[in-house]
Each structure stands twice: as structure tokens, then as C-alpha cells.
Amino acid sequence: SQQGEEDPQALSIQEGENATMNCSYKTSINNLQWYRQNSGRGLVHLILIRSNEREKHSGRLRVTLDTSKKSSSLLITASRAADTASYFCATAPAGTSGSRLTFGEGTQLTVNP
């Protein structure tokens, strides 16, 4: 079963706009990661935020983590058509090995040129 839930399920924006995706999870975690998937292909790791971190930046990506609310958000600034993809949050539950990730259902982002 999926631990996380992404919100919204689908998001359509214009190039240059910001895109915000949210993720909620149920159990205590070691870290939370965001991945991107293009057209049903392999996933690409975007960013990892540890449970003791509140915010992290990587290029045009900004991730926040609120462990008290068991939620995270991914912000993509100045979006581009090439950002069109599905975005998944994945959690590494506390007490489990690093590779046992639990993924959410994903947000389908469409960036219109």
C-alpha cells in the first residue's frame, strides 16, 4: 500500500509560473525524497531532505518538510516545458534500510509553452 499521498493529482501551468506539489505521509521517517518520472520511464532523483531538516534548495527546486504534520512540499520555480513529468515523493521509514522507499501516487505536472 502507498504511504504517501500527493496533492494535487494533476497540475497544469504556463511556462515561467511556479509549481507547488504537496505530499503527506503516515509514519515516522528517516528522510523524504522527491523523484521525477518522464512518460512511464525510470525515475530520476531530485532532492533528499532529512527528518531533522526543514527546508532544502537545489537549483530551481525548493523542498520543505514538516514532520509534525507529516507533510512536505516541492516548489519548482520558473517552470519550463521540459519540467513536464510525474513527480513522486518517497519516504524512507524510520527503522528500515535505505533502499526500502515508500512512494506516493504522484502528481502529473504539465507545463504549457
Added chain:
Amino acid sequence: DAGVTQSPTHLIKTRGQHVTLRCSPISGHKSVSWYQQVLGQGPQFIFQYYEKEERGRGNFPDRFSARQFPNYSSELNVNALLLGDSALYLCASSLSESYYEQYFGPGTRLTVT
């Protein structure tokens, strides 16, 4: 350096048959994990192998098995295929058992008819 490779790319099988999927991790990576992604959902963890030993198993029936070879490549075997096994099977590698960032291959698309 080459990324994670998987073979075959696509596969069509009939109910009741057996299938073997193959994965080669990134050079230097010793941990391999397998995920199943049904259309429209996030990936679900099947197995993790490290140093040829099973380190984790998801909620999948015994029809699913895997192994890891001395060169760290891995095979996923599925017996007595069901229509519900139709999915994208993803292999991911990481540096070690406890290393959280996963590098995914392009996947094998399995269709069971």
C-alpha cells in the same frame, strides 16, 4: 559512466508463464532494489539485495523471487504470471545497503495476456 541498465525493455507473456527480468547496477553500487509500478500508481517496493543477500522484501507473494550475483547484477523472477502482474518493473541501485539515494533504470514493461 553507464547508468542502471535493464533488459528486456518490453515483454509480453501469457498467464501462467514464468518471466526473468535482469538488471545491471551502476559500477561500484552494491545494493539493488526492485519496484513494481502499475499504471497510474507510484512504485511499490518488492526486494532489496545487498552483497548477494536479501535485505528486504515488500508485500508480494512467493511467486516473486530475486537474486544478486557476485558482479552485483540482479534478476527478478516471477512465476505463474497473473494479469495483475502487468506493470513497469524498475530496478534501482545505490552505493550501499543504507545509502538512501536511489538510481533507477529505465524499467521493463511487462504485459501479461
